[in-house]
Amino acid sequence: MSTNKLIHIERVNEEIARVAFANPPVNLISPETVSELHKVVTELCNDPKLKVAVFASDVDDYFYNHFDLAKLAEFPTPVSPEANPIWTDIVLKLTHAPFISIASIRGRTRGGGNELALAMDLRYASLEKAFFGGGSEWLPRFIGRDRAIEAILGSDDYDAQTAERFGWVTRAISDDNLDAFVSVIAKRFASFDRQALIGAKAQINRATLPKDEDFISSYREFSAAMAWPSVMERLRQMGMLVGHIGVGEMEKNLGYYLGARSRDK
Amino acid sequence: MSTNKLIHIERVNEEIARVAFANPPVNLISPETVSELHKVVTELCNDPKLKVAVFASDVDDYFYNHFDLAKLAEFPTPVSPEANPIWTDIVLKLTHAPFISIASIRGRTRGGGNELALAMDLRYASLEKAFFGGGSEWLPRFIGRDRAIEAILGSDDYDAQTAERFGWVTRAISDDNLDAFVSVIAKRFASFDRQALIGAKAQINRATLPKDEDFISSYREFSAAMAWPSVMERLRQMGMLVGHIGVGEMEKNLGYYLGARSRDK
Amino acid sequence: MSTNKLIHIERVNEEIARVAFANPPVNLISPETVSELHKVVTELCNDPKLKVAVFASDVDDYFYNHFDLAKLAEFPTPVSPEANPIWTDIVLKLTHAPFISIASIRGRTRGGGNELALAMDLRYASLEKAFFGGGSEWLPRFIGRDRAIEAILGSDDYDAQTAERFGWVTRAISDDNLDAFVSVIAKRFASFDRQALIGAKAQINRATLPKDEDFISSYREFSAAMAWPSVMERLRQMGMLVGHIGVGEMEKNLGYYLGARSRDK
Numbered sequence: 001m002s003t004n005k006l007i008h009i010e011r012v013n014e015e016i017a018r019v020a021f022a023n024p025p026v027n028l029i030s031p032e033t034v035s036e037l038h039k040v041v042t043e044l045c046n047d048p049k050l051k052v053a054v055f056a057s058d059v060d061d062y063f064y065n066h067f068d069l070a071k072l073a074e075f076p077t078p079v080s081p082e083a084n085p086i087w088t089d090i091v092l093k094l095t096h097a098p099f100i101s102i103a104s105i106r107g108r109t110r111g112g113g114n115e116l117a118l119a120m121d122l123r124y125a126s127l128e129k130a131f132f133g134g135g136s137e138w139l140p141r142f143i144g145r146d147r148a149i150e151a152i153l154g155s156d157d158y159d160a161q162t163a164e165r166f167g168w169v170t171r172a173i174s175d176d177n178l179d180a181f182v183s184v185i186a187k188r189f190a191s192f193d194r195q196a197l198i199g200a201k202a203q204i205n206r207a208t209l210p211k212d213e214d215f216i217s218s219y220r221e222f223s224a225a226m227a228w229p230s231v232m233e234r235l236r237q238m239g240m241l242v243g244h245i246g247v248g249e250m251e252k253n254l255g256y257y258l259g260a261r262s263r264d265k
Numbered sequence: 266m267s268t269n270k271l272i273h274i275e276r277v278n279e280e281i282a283r284v285a286f287a288n289p290p291v292n293l294i295s296p297e298t299v300s301e302l303h304k305v306v307t308e309l310c311n312d313p314k315l316k317v318a319v320f321a322s323d324v325d326d327y328f329y330n331h332f333d334l335a336k337l338a339e340f341p342t343p344v345s346p347e348a349n350p351i352w353t354d355i356v357l358k359l360t361h362a363p364f365i366s367i368a369s370i371r372g373r374t375r376g377g378g379n380e381l382a383l384a385m386d387l388r389y390a391s392l393e394k395a396f397f398g399g400g401s402e403w404l405p406r407f408i409g410r411d412r413a414i415e416a417i418l419g420s421d422d423y424d425a426q427t428a429e430r431f432g433w434v435t436r437a438i439s440d441d442n443l444d445a446f447v448s449v450i451a452k453r454f455a456s457f458d459r460q461a462l463i464g465a466k467a468q469i470n471r472a473t474l475p476k477d478e479d480f481i482s483s484y485r486e487f488s489a490a491m492a493w494p495s496v497m498e499r500l501r502q503m504g505m506l507v508g509h510i511g512v513g514e515m516e517k518n519l520g521y522y523l524g525a526r527s528r529d530k
Numbered sequence: 531m532s533t534n535k536l537i538h539i540e541r542v543n544e545e546i547a548r549v550a551f552a553n554p555p556v557n558l559i560s561p562e563t564v565s566e567l568h569k570v571v572t573e574l575c576n577d578p579k580l581k582v583a584v585f586a587s588d589v590d591d592y593f594y595n596h597f598d599l600a601k602l603a604e605f606p607t608p609v610s611p612e613a614n615p616i617w618t619d620i621v622l623k624l625t626h627a628p629f630i631s632i633a634s635i636r637g638r639t640r641g642g643g644n645e646l647a648l649a650m651d652l653r654y655a656s657l658e659k660a661f662f663g664g665g666s667e668w669l670p671r672f673i674g675r676d677r678a679i680e681a682i683l684g685s686d687d688y689d690a691q692t693a694e695r696f697g698w699v700t701r702a703i704s705d706d707n708l709d710a711f712v713s714v715i716a717k718r719f720a721s722f723d724r725q726a727l728i729g730a731k732a733q734i735n736r737a738t739l740p741k742d743e744d745f746i747s748s749y750r751e752f753s754a755a756m757a758w759p760s761v762m763e764r765l766r767q768m769g770m771l772v773g774h775i776g777v778g779e780m781e782k783n784l785g786y787y788l789g790a791r792s793r794d795k
Binding site: 401402405406409410411412413414415417418419420475479483486490493495496499 | 630650651652653672697699700715718719722723725726727729730731733734735736737738739
């Protein structure tokens, strides 16, 4: 296994791995994280013994956050213009991976981080400590067109109970029990034959997965939108605001600050 | 803006419009309403400043009701046989509209009125005063095959709490708070850039919209079914019943009267 | 109507039939049941008066269970290799049937039995006495990708309240009221014109049904998987366990015994 700075990997046993996002203070998706995550997911996919990978966070209050928009120009690009964007490649690899991926969500997850959680096979969220925002390609398929419009265009955070009710997460579990619950279910999956897990997942994928092309065009649209003058102006304003209030305050109440213009009117 | 008799339009500001259905006593979809609504929706779609349109009702106890089946022959027809039916054109325009449409639902909504509500981007329903019935093309996509069969074939009314649980509405909100809630969320959407709203909606549409052709054939099937002898006989019976009990009593308990034959057996 | 050993048919009146699975002690899907069920469903589909068929169980604690894997070699095969598998033909006939099918679920339903219940138009489950497991082709479409992965790969049983919350059943109803509720709704459907029921169902099917080919390949994959050495070994182990604890104990706690390997690790 490769060594990584921003993504920790721990092997519970040869069938179960624990992967933790670790980019303090607010677990943004940075260019380096994307490169590391791509390497990690590729390695996990090539591991012939692995049956279950649990994704968690080693940063308090944040599971996995949105893209670090201040570093947009530095994100890794594919080797050729025809190749899939690196981020999309991560999402697609994870979806079709020959193991079961479980997001064990404690803290905030938004934008790209939320899309990654939605690309995993299962999502268990801390009832008290998980909060959710945005994410454009997967979310409508799980919570429906109207609730996705409310969440994505409204940019507010949702608590875990609402997320469970909407179908955004598989289950909301009281924070005390989350780790034990995930550990038991990971072991249970690992008790089955790898071939059976892969076969059943492939069959379920056929019934439920969006087309690969949708993810690719989705990422391209996101990248293009980041270059719009109106978006760049809003990013500039948000950047100035971060200078005043600090990134911690900003991220803890992102919905509030994104909505500030509406309240000022 | 055009003047209308059966549809009221009020401009909250240049970014937000309020549209109200006003065809007392029970807000049926009449031939005139369809013509006016088509004009209103077309104008809203062509307004380069508009960001949010809130659709409500100015008739007590009814949001927007089913087609007025006594006037079936008078409904407007498209200019050529190849053109979309006018009603379908309204639904499609609304779905792809370059603004966010919000249904603020107080009172009963059924059949065509319910399909129109489901074609909007968001649905907020009065917990105490909203009731729902039927609607064949959109409903299965929101609440699933089985619950749609129960609702459409059973012809009963559903309260707002059940509607929220099934995914029929985005949220059920206590009647006291409904107007304030919708006003806040409309202003919040309007605080974002129009281009961003349109872009996000287009992306969500791609993931969730039925094909345009489905709406067109759906409306054609509905029109054809209205000419079946068995349907015409039932309509005739219902018409006689209205003569005895009045349209208000009939519409308030439509599910009961439609189901009367089953209880008499 | 044909006489059957393992499937009881009772005619409530000429518009409503009651079909009951009756293969004690645990209502397994045996080769004979498949042959009988195929005959029964074909006859019901050809009955020009029938409007509603209620499917129930005459075996305590089991609605309809998984395939009897000890008799895999004896299941009926289609007349030619190109024809649909008999089981798939039952599912497809039921889905497109010119009557409304209602599953009135009391007891456990799993695997193939659960898939059959999901192929029906409506599912009403005893709040206290219905339990659900597995089923690979329909389930993801009703409860979503993640919850289907949890249920199918985890092999645990779910109670009726969870099943209703996930969208696995139309409604969970207290056991006391289940029979009366189903009887009322069956009569209500039967009060409508048969042509209207068929037309509405066809329209809803168009919006919601998986492709026929998916069911066919799904059954073929299931049959193929049963021949995998790892699956055959697990079946052999389960068969030995049944010899020790009895089929009643095994079936009542199937999730526990399937998961036993994970707890022993």
